[in-house]
Amino acid sequence: MTLTIAKAIYVLLAVGWYVIRIPHERRSRRTPISRSARGMREIVLLTISFTGLGLLPFIYVASGFPRFANYPFQPLLAWIGAVVAIASLVLFHLTHRALGRNWSVSLDLRESHRLVTEGVYRYVRHPMYSAFWLWAIAQALLLPNLIAGLSGLVGFGILYSFRVAQEERLMLDAFGAEYADYMARTGRVVPRIS
Secondary structure, eight states: OOHHHHHHHHHHHHHHHHHHHHHHHHHHHTSOEEEEOOSHHHHHHHHHHHIIIIIHHHHHHHHOOOGGGBOOOOHHHHHHHHHHHHHHHHHHHHHHHHHGGGOOSSSEEETTOOOOOSGGGGTBSOHHHHHHHHHHHHHHHHOOBHHHHHHHHHHHHHHHHHHHHHHHHHHHHHHHHHHHHHHHHSBSSSOOOO
16 A cells, blocks of 8 residues: 555545435435525535545645645555445445435435434434544545544534534424434444444
């Protein structure tokens, strides 16, 4: 493993992410939104996450900037990062497949939205967030730069911290006791051991 290959793996992770997402995004646009929590807060959080998971690492991959934050490349960490990147893409695909037309980039409920508890949702309530955490970890392992490598953990961490509770309130309002029971038997982003 070389730094060039590690950077290429990061780019393939990002490209793979959008290749998986595009058909689901097109399909979901055809299903009207019945309830939304979109607003300036949501736009700011998505922008922060995009900056950490996309913009800063792409600047680093393309230009090496900021060089002052570089540290020695570790091939073993990059190999682990490659495995984590694959796991992220697999989980991302399974999440979209399970959600179908219920998927949305923002906090939205679609017309005839149903509570999805099968597939990967059998084990965790927010496998999409789990996939994003895996992306951020892979990025940190693949890119030996304190800013570009860690920006995914920071950027997505901010989005997650300020968004997941709001999403769960939205689901509780929509699905009531059914969602409360689901919360009791599943972990948020990591499966419960019972």
